[in-house]
Amino acid sequence: MTVESQSLPAPAPEVTPEGAPFWAATADGRLTLQQCAACGRHVWYPRYVCPHCHSTQLEWVEASGRGTVYSFTLTTRGILDYAGCGPYVLALVELAEGPKMMTNLVGVDTSTLSIGDEVQVVFADTGQGNALPRFRPLAEP
């Protein structure tokens, strides 16, 4: 089966001070990440302190929007906004920058989907001035 983005809810996040730059960028269709100026590693999700080296020198950088499927599941157990939306794919996508991001895969055929598949970000408008980053198969160049 194929889960299309339009069949899924797009609940709006509560925008916290740490996450405000991230959500603002999604409105422009850009995926951004924090990168630590002290240790150089990227950080997901947004926060005040680097979980790798505990520096507070975290800077926002633009991500490539590309990654690979690290793991995924076709789940029927939606709760909260996802209760009753039908089966959907929850996934961990390993971004090209390193961190794994929990997200949904859309526009994928679940009968052929595999760990390691290349994916690219797409945005689902929440209607509240920001958008959820989901991922679909990488388009052939």
Place this chain on the structure above:
Amino acid sequence: MSIKRKAYIAGAYEHPGRELPDTSIPQIHAEVAIGALADAGLSLSDVDGYFSGGDAPGLGGLAMADYLGLRVRYMDSSDMGGSVYLSHVGHAAAAIAAGKCNVALVTLGGRPRTTKLRAPGQLMGSPPESDYEPIFGMNVSAVYAMAAARHMHEFGTTSEQLAEIKVAASVHAQYNEHALLRNVVTVADVVNSPFVSSPLHRLDCCVVTDGGGALVLVSPEIARRLDRHCVAVLGHGEAIEHTAGGFQDITVTGAVRSGADAFAEAGVRPGDIDYAGIYDSFTITVLLALEDLGFCAKGEGGKFVLDGALHAPHGRLPFNTDGGSLCNNHPANRGGMTKIIEAVRQLRGEAHPAVQVPNCELALAHGTGGWLSTRMGNATLVLGREDA
């Protein structure tokens, strides 16, 4: 300072109920508290230390201490999901060793089966990840399923191997008159049951039940006075795993650290263990724990569980002889307490005769709480059949 032989489990009690529509949650805590104390030959008036997890209604343990009329001089209401009761045994032993209390009560009780489940966001308040995970429909079975999928990808683990874990639990549950599921199932039954979150099937998941359990720990001096065969706390370890800023390996759990600490404190090795109570929210939870506790090499869990390895009484590592959470009960959506209680039964020789491990001297109990591969509590105990 080690807690080894500084405290003894003198009382254990498991609520027989699995559906308790007419019992309040505080009453369940009270019933199991009284039951465990009676098992030890003690009463509520003897308790001076109280340990409770997030299932206890009210602010920490305050409301339950009031409800029970406890005269408490030491309290710990820390929480790490379903693993916290194993943690509490370690904390209680440390408190007893430090002279902070002499009779420690640990309780669990809940009614998820006959009341509407609270959504995790509500349960945990507004944690920092709440705007980056639940908005994609994260749910409990899905995160465990992703760990299973990744383990299959990396190590070639199969659904049939995971099913062997459920089969062993069901073989044990047939002897437990209180178990919610008493039918023996086959590997085919498991893999042919519908997917909940692929690759996990319905029979890869634990049951949801009402109920609870309690433990009483005492100082060695009190243990010697009691007319009860007590169980020594020999080792304890706990470890928190998390998403590491996005760099997590979801095939590895904190059992690597909690298990190593518990074994080191006890001065024993995995091969010495006669019986293992292992948290079994899902079959994959058990498989990962077996590897990470050192019962087999990483990635070899699928092969380890074959050939009846987990079956009592004669498998290489008899586990969850009450049927575990996969078949017996998972009260308050937290299975840690019952893993300890059945380990105590095994060490006392009080398990059902069909599943009692002969000469059970050394047992392990391990818990995994929270969300596997995101925010995960791990706690391990090594317990021994030794008099004070």
